Amino acid sequence: MSGSVALPASVPGAARRRRVFADRFWRAVLGLAALSSVAVTAGIVAVLALESAPFFAHVGLGRFLTDTVWTPMFAEPRFGILPLLAGTLVTTAIALSVALPAGTVIAIWLSEYAPPRLREVLKPALELLGAVPTVVYGYFALLVVTPALQRLIPGLPTFNMLSAGLVMGLMIVPYVSSLSEDAMRAVPALLREGAYALGGNKLLTALTVVYPAALSGIGASYVLGIARAVGETMIVAVAAGLQPNLTVDPTEPAATITAFIVQVSLGDLPHGSIGYQSIFAAGAVLFAITLLCNLAGHRLRRRFREAC
Amino acid sequence: MVNLAAHASLHHAPARAIPPPPLAVSVVPGRDPAAVPGRAPRGAAPAITDVKLELRDFGFAYGSHRVLKNLNVAFENRKVTALIGPSGCGKTTLLRSFNRMHDLYPGNRYEGSILLQPDGIDVVAPGVSPTEMRMRLAMVFQKPNPFPKSIFENVAFGLRLRGVRRHGILRDKVEQALRDAALWDETKDRLHAPAYSLSGGQQQRLCIARALAVDPEVVLFDEPTSALDPTATLRIEELIESLKDKVTIVIVTHNMQQAQRIADWTGFLYLGEMVEFDRTEKMFTNPASELTEQYITGRFG
Amino acid sequence: MRSLQQTIALRRRQDRVFHVLGALCTAAGVLVFGALLADLLWHGFARIDWAFVTSYPSRIAERAGILAALQGSLAVMVVTAAVAVPLGVAAGVYLEEYAPKNRLTAIIEINIANLAGVPSVIYGLMALGVLVYVFGLGPTVLTAGLTLAALILPVVIVATREALRAIPRSIREASHALGATQWETVRWHLLPYSLGGIATGVILGLSRAIGETAPLVTIGALAYVAFPLPGPIRAEPPFLSFAWLDARFTVLPIQMFNWVSRPDQAFHANAAATGVVLLGLTLGMNAVAILVRSRMRKRIQW
Numbered sequence: 001m002s003g004s005v006a007l008p009a010s011v012p013g014a015a016r017r018r019r020v021f022a023d024r025f026w027r028a029v030l031g032l033a034a035l036s037s038v039a040v041t042a043g044i045v046a047v048l049a050l051e052s053a054p055f056f057a058h059v060g061l062g063r064f065l066t067d068t069v070w071t072p073m074f075a076e077p078r079f080g081i082l083p084l085l086a087g088t089l090v091t092t093a094i095a096l097s098v099a100l101p102a103g104t105v106i107a108i109w110l111s112e113y114a115p116p117r118l119r120e121v122l123k124p125a126l127e128l129l130g131a132v133p134t135v136v137y138g139y140f141a142l143l144v145v146t147p148a149l150q151r152l153i154p155g156l157p158t159f160n161m162l163s164a165g166l167v168m169g170l171m172i173v174p175y176v177s178s179l180s181e182d183a184m185r186a187v188p189a190l191l192r193e194g195a196y197a198l199g200g201n202k203l204l205t206a207l208t209v210v211y212p213a214a215l216s217g218i219g220a221s222y223v224l225g226i227a228r229a230v231g232e233t234m235i236v237a238v239a240a241g242l243q244p245n246l247t248v249d250p251t252e253p254a255a256t257i258t259a260f261i262v263q264v265s266l267g268d269l270p271h272g273s274i275g276y277q278s279i280f281a282a283g284a285v286l287f288a289i290t291l292l293c294n295l296a297g298h299r300l301r302r303r304f305r306e307a308c
Numbered sequence: 309m310v311n312l313a314a315h316a317s318l319h320h321a322p323a324r325a326i327p328p329p330p331l332a333v334s335v336v337p338g339r340d341p342a343a344v345p346g347r348a349p350r351g352a353a354p355a356i357t358d359v360k361l362e363l364r365d366f367g368f369a370y371g372s373h374r375v376l377k378n379l380n381v382a383f384e385n386r387k388v389t390a391l392i393g394p395s396g397c398g399k400t401t402l403l404r405s406f407n408r409m410h411d412l413y414p415g416n417r418y419e420g421s422i423l424l425q426p427d428g429i430d431v432v433a434p435g436v437s438p439t440e441m442r443m444r445l446a447m448v449f450q451k452p453n454p455f456p457k458s459i460f461e462n463v464a465f466g467l468r469l470r471g472v473r474r475h476g477i478l479r480d481k482v483e484q485a486l487r488d489a490a491l492w493d494e495t496k497d498r499l500h501a502p503a504y505s506l507s508g509g510q511q512q513r514l515c516i517a518r519a520l521a522v523d524p525e526v527v528l529f530d531e532p533t534s535a536l537d538p539t540a541t542l543r544i545e546e547l548i549e550s551l552k553d554k555v556t557i558v559i560v561t562h563n564m565q566q567a568q569r570i571a572d573w574t575g576f577l578y579l580g581e582m583v584e585f586d587r588t589e590k591m592f593t594n595p596a597s598e599l600t601e602q603y604i605t606g607r608f609g
Numbered sequence: 610m611r612s613l614q615q616t617i618a619l620r621r622r623q624d625r626v627f628h629v630l631g632a633l634c635t636a637a638g639v640l641v642f643g644a645l646l647a648d649l650l651w652h653g654f655a656r657i658d659w660a661f662v663t664s665y666p667s668r669i670a671e672r673a674g675i676l677a678a679l680q681g682s683l684a685v686m687v688v689t690a691a692v693a694v695p696l697g698v699a700a701g702v703y704l705e706e707y708a709p710k711n712r713l714t715a716i717i718e719i720n721i722a723n724l725a726g727v728p729s730v731i732y733g734l735m736a737l738g739v740l741v742y743v744f745g746l747g748p749t750v751l752t753a754g755l756t757l758a759a760l761i762l763p764v765v766i767v768a769t770r771e772a773l774r775a776i777p778r779s780i781r782e783a784s785h786a787l788g789a790t791q792w793e794t795v796r797w798h799l800l801p802y803s804l805g806g807i808a809t810g811v812i813l814g815l816s817r818a819i820g821e822t823a824p825l826v827t828i829g830a831l832a833y834v835a836f837p838l839p840g841p842i843r844a845e846p847p848f849l850s851f852a853w854l855d856a857r858f859t860v861l862p863i864q865m866f867n868w869v870s871r872p873d874q875a876f877h878a879n880a881a882a883t884g885v886v887l888l889g890l891t892l893g894m895n896a897v898a899i900l901v902r903s904r905m906r907k908r909i910q911w
Contacts, residue, residue, distance in 0.1 A: 015471050016440075023790040027707055033699030034708065037721050037766065040759045044731060047738035102634050109631020122635060124899075129642055131895050133820025135862040136884045139869050140645040143652075143877060173638055201620035203627045224726065231728025233823035234862075238869055258730050258823065265733070265827045271742055279827075283734040287727070294726035298719070412785060414710060443788035453779035456802060456909045465797070466787040515783070522787065 048287055051280035055079075058274065064281070070244040070255075072278040073264070079278065081285060083244035087161065087254035088286075091236055092229040094165025094250055095172055099225055102169070103176025104218070110177065111184040112206045123178070130174040138238030141167040146239065159241030159253035168235050176225045183217025183304055184210050217304035220297045227293035231286065233258035257286045359425050360385035360526060360556040361406065366432075367419035368401055368410070375401050376580045379420070383573070388548060388557040390571035390588065392564055394608065398580045399560040403528050406431060406558065407445040408438035424525075443470070445526040446519035451535050452511035454503035454518070459486075459495050462503050462514055466522040481521055488554075489517035490547050509540025516547065520555075527551065529559040533566070545570050564604055568592055576600050649888070653881025661882060665835040666864070670875030673868075675883055677834040681750070681858035682819055684838055688754020688854065689761065689818050694811055697762050698800075701769025701807075706795055725763040732760045733827025741828055748829030750838070751854040756824050761814035768810015772803035805905025809898045816894035820887060822862040832867040834859040861887050 056064065059079040067080025106126070110119050146163040150156045187210050195205040211218065233256075241253030242263040255263065261279045269276045361383040368376040376398045383389045391399040401410075408431065410416040418432035424444070431441050454462050463482045464472075472478055482499070486492040491513040495506075503514055512532060519527055529548070533541035548557060548570050561567055567574050568588060575585040576597075584591060584600045595601045602608060664674025708714040736756035746752045776799055784794040826832075839852040859867075861883055868880035 019439075019790055019793070020437075023792045026792040026795075027703075030699045030703035030707060033696050034703040034717055036696050037700060037724060037762060038717060040735070040762065041720050041724060043739050043759075044727065044735040047735045048731075051734075051738050102638065105631050105634045106638065109628070109635060113628050113631055114635075122639070125639055126635070128892065128895070129638065131816065131891055133822070133862055133887050133891060135820070135822045135866050135869075136649070136888060139649070139865065139880055139884055142869060143881075144645055144648050170638070170641060199620075201624045203623045204620065227726050231726075231730070233728065233730045234866065237823075238866065258728065261730050261734065262823055262826050265737075265829065266832065269829075280734060280738070283731055287731055290726060290728055290731075291723065294723050297726070298722050407786060409782060409786065412782070439788055439790050442786055447786040449779060449782065449786075451779060453777075453783045455780060455783065455798060465784075465789075468797075469787060469789055469793060518783075518787065 044287070048280055048284040051277055052284045055274065055277035055281040058277075059281075068246050070260070073267075073275050077274065079281075080246075081257075081282070083246040084255060084257045084260055084282060085285075086246050086248060087236070087240065087244065087256040087259070088230055090248055090250055090254065091161050091165045091168060091232075091240060091256055092226065094162060095168035095229045095232075096222075096226065098166060098169025099172035099176050099229075100222060103173045103221070103225070104180060106173065106177040107180035107184060107218075108206050108211070111181045112202050112210065123181070126174045126177060128174075129171060130178075132171070134171065134232065134234040135238065137167050137171050138164075138235045141235055141239035153251060156251055157253055159239065159243075160251050161236075161240050161254050162250040164236045164239040165250060167239065168229055168232055171232075171235070172225045172228055175228055176221045179221030179224065180214070180218045183214035183221070186217070186304075187213045214304070216300045220300035220304060223293050223297035223300060227290045227297065230293065231258065231290050232256075233262055237262045257282045261286075356382045356384045358385040359383070361431075361558070362423040362425065363420070364423065365420035366402075366405070366422055368398070368405055369417045369419065371415050374580065376405075377419075379582050381575060381582055381585050383556060383558060385425070385556050386553055387572040388552055388559060388570055389573040389575065390567035391558065391560045391575050391577055392562075392567050392603075393577035394603065395562075397577045399577050400530055402577065403447075403530055403558060403560050406526065406528055407442045407447050408432065409447070411438045443522065444524060445528060446522065446524035447528040447530065448512070448515050448519055448532050450531045452508060452515050454506075454511050454514050457503060458500045459503050459506070459514060460499040463517050463521050466518060470522060482517075485517040485521035488520050488551065489513045490543065490550075491517055507540075509536050509543060512536060512540070512544060513547065516544075520551070524555060526556045526558065529557065531560050531562060534562060541566075564592075576603060578603070646888070649881050649884050651881075652878055653883070653885040656878045656882035657885060661879075662886075665837075666833055666867075667835070670873060670879055673876075673879055675861065675864055675886065677837065678859050678861045678864035678883070680838045681830075681834065682860045684750045684853055684856075684858065685753045685757065685825075685860055686815060686819060688751060689757040690811070690815060692755060692758035693761050693765050693814065696758070697765025697811075697814075698769050698807055700762075701766045702773065702795055702800070704766070705770045705773040706799065707791065721763050721766055725767075728823075729760055729821055730823040730827055732756055733824030735759070736824065736828045747855070748831075748857060749855050750858050752828055753825050753830060753858065753860070754854075756828060757818040757821060760821065760824060761818050764814035764817065765807075765810055768813070769803070769807050772806025772810070773799055775806065776802050802909060805901055805908070809902045809905075812894050812898040812901065816891045816898070819860075819894070820862055820891055822860075822866055825860055825863060826866075829857075830863055831857055831859050832863055861890075 064079055064081055066082070067078055068082050069078040069080050070083045071078045110122065114122065141163045142158070145167055146156070146158060146160065149160075149163055153162075156162070184206075191209050191213055192205055195209045200208070236256045237259040240256070240259065242255050242259055243253055244260065245252055245254040247254060260282055264275060264279050269279075359382045363379040363381045366376065366379040367374060379402070391402060393399050404410055405418060406422060410418070420432075421430040422432050423429065424431050424441070429436060429441075431445075455465065457465075460482055463485050464478050467478055467481055472481065483492060483496075486495060491510060494510060495501075495514075498505075503511065506514060512535075516527075516532075533544050536544065545566065548559065551557065552572075559567075559571065571588045573585070574588045574591045576583045576591070576595075576599075578599060584595060584597045586596065591600065592604055595604065661674045662679065663676050664672060665677050666675075667673040704714065704717065708717070733756060736752055736759070740746045740752045740755055741748055746755075780798060780802070781794060784798050789797070834857065838856050838858060839850060841850055841853055842848060843850040865880050865883040865887065868876040868883065871877075
């Protein structure tokens with residue numbers, strides 16, 4: 001059938017061995033690369049555990065969790081995590097009080113009301129909000145939002161949790177709205193039609209049918225939004241101040257766990273000192289919180305995918 | 309003539325006098341070639357004298373579900389054998405077993421053996437490399453699936469895999485393959501145009517050219533014309549007829565008239581078993597099994 | 610019990626109200642963002658001139674510039690890309706094309722999903738403990754690149770997997786049916802066809818990395834760098850120098866952070882200008898990624 005050069009039925013010895021070797025070689029190399037992700041996690045867990053262990057041994061978990069003052073760099077240091085936790089919780093709460101309602105409303109509107117062409121434009125526009133570097137958001141919070149708030153709330157200090165929390169909320173809105181909207185759009189038309197056929201309007205259908213049906217996906221977006229807020233660093237570092245302060249008053253300055261880590265890193269950190277170890281202790285707490293959130297969000301997202 | 313429902317009478321001495329050549333493929337260096345896995349014991353032979361492929365108690369299971377069972381059939385060398393039967397009865401599964409396509413997906417299990425002559429290699433033996441088998445048994449798929457490359461590169465890919473580097477040789481073999489696939493005249497001026505610029509029928513002929521370029525011994529066709537219009541179908545059928553003396557062809561088809569048109573042998577598969585396997589003319593004019601008769605007269609589909 | 614007409618009217622009113630509410634919310638989000646952008650541009654755009662881009666930081670606000678930060682960001686990005694791309698693409702290819710569906714693979718996949726949600730400052734802590742001290746690499750450009758590479762690794766892996774998933778099974782089967790090994794199928798078909806999707810993911814990952822502040826501060830990047838990075842070209846053979854990998858550095862977001870933290874108003878203008886540059890880079894990269902994605906969609910349609 002062929003022309004002048006005949007081909008062997010399959011490739012002779014040396015070439016075949018080379019192909020087999022190449023196949024095995026690259027499989028091994030690629031497999032190692034896949035393990036690199038495990039190595040990163042192992043590195044994170046190892047570092048947090050090993051560097052904070054002496055800290056907890058020295059300070060004791062009880063004092064850590066109950067003392068109300070956090071001054072690890074002082075001559076007479078105190079190691080209560082509560083002020084940092086309070087800072088994190090208050091800013092997160094403010095952020096969520098903006099992001100969750102706004103994000104949900106936007107998601108419902110985009111998925112049930114907005115004309116498709118408008119949606120095509122708005123969705124990426126919203127996602128741009130998530131692409132902005134957080135230090136730029138910090139700038140906004142300190143130099144734009146705070147002065148504006150100071151006109152509404154006289155006596156508002158330059159550094160305050162309210163401003164940081166609000167801007168953080170703005171940043172998180174696309175996380176919530178994008179994932180929730182995906183979840184809602186994935187709800188089969190059949191379910192909606194059932195509600196419409198009974199005479200429901202869009203709002204009723206959205207609230208009684210679509211939202212519950214997409215609940216695991218929406219819940220996943222909420223939980224991931226929480227994780228994002230808890231882990232946010234620069235907005236609070238710039239706008240909320242770096243002074244640990246045990247308070248729930250949002251008009252006061254405070255430091256979050258993340259801001260504390262940055263603040264200490266900006267200064268001198270002798271390796272192995274208690275100050276050095278304290279940032280790992282703080283990091284360990286932060287990692288634990290966000291890990292729980294991420295696992296919960298992942299579990300919810302998987303349930304949403306299976307239900308589809 | 310040959311009704312495999314009574315296959316017990318087939319076990320008599322082989323008519324082949326020439327001993328199979330030393331195996332180049334599945335031999336592990338240093339091992340005794342006579343003890344190689346995959347070489348079937350001598351003794352079983354069908355009444356077809358020039359056998360290319362032989363199923364011996366072949367079966368296939370996916371998970372716990374047995375899709376094929378008890379297949380004992382021989383495919384004649386350089387002839388067209390068609391596999392017909394209702395949907396879901398295992399025709400494509402059997403076809404894809406010949407070139408070990410099932411190995412690509414987890415959960416599959418072969419049973420028995422498929423012997424490739426003249427070597428006597430068991431295609432589905434665990435020690436036999438699927439890649440090696442696929443280099444000897446080519447496949448053309450139901451929906452044309454050319455690569456998103458140029459026409460030339462599509463045909464040349466198999467050649468490059470086999471180490472053909474020199475552009476002169478590549479060009480010659482690509483041209484020969486396109487001629488064999490009756491596509492040369494339509495493509496000789498645009499060999500470097502994207503394959504996707506061809507029509508559906510042309511793309512399928514390109515896939516055939518791609519398969520032919522590497523001189524396979526067997527070409528497996530999986531309902532090659534079901535996605536094509538009647539004109540294109542006719543051209544492909546003519547093409548298959550023209551290839552008959554060069555390669556052994558096994559074709560799965562839904563279209564019984566197609567089987568009658570182009571196949572020398574036909575096998576009727578029903579619920580994973582080969583109900584009847586005979587010369588095409590005999591099967592369609594005087595089928596031995598009532599089930600076959602019901603199927604070809606359209607009693608069920 | 611309300612009459613039917615009343616109910617219908619109520620429902621219609623509800624829909625109208627919510628429609629307005631939803632549109633307002635969305636508009637509010639976009640508009641507030643626009644307002645913040647406008648403020649940034651207002652205060653910062655004028656400050657950007659050739660001197661700004663080519664000067665080092667200084668105690669005098671008007672004379673300070675972002676040259677050191679630009680050098681640092683560029684250098685760090687080069688290292689990040691050089692590490693994250695091969696590692697991430699290779700891992701993505703393995704997980705999508707090779708990995709058997711077993712426990713280990715599931716663990717790796719969960720792990721990657723988790724890593725995507727870990728706060729960036731924790732990557733900084735990891736790098737501080739492991740790279741700066743255990744490996745002794747110090748607070749250098751190399752360490753920063755490795756840190757950010759670890760940060761964007763999940764992004765690259767996911768982008769690679771999605772790009773590979775878009776390739777139809779029939780192409781894979783065609784390649785295998787011709788006798789190609791798994792690696793040959795990956796190398797000659799799957800990788801070339803997925804390059805567009807991978808490139809999009811890589812660019813998006815890098816656009817995130819360029820704006821990261823916290824992890825780099827944590828590993829000890831400087832806030833005030835008034836000297837240049839050693840250049841990559843040398844006068845003597847082999848003409849390439851890697852001294853820049855071992856240098857201390859700063860990056861654009863840290864420079865902005867430094868300036869915005871000062872009480873002096875004049876530095877705030879510098880911060881705004883840096884913000885404009887950063888945003889321009891980030892949004893520009895996003896735009897390039899979108900362009901690559903649409904160009905690629907036009908070329909190969911499955």
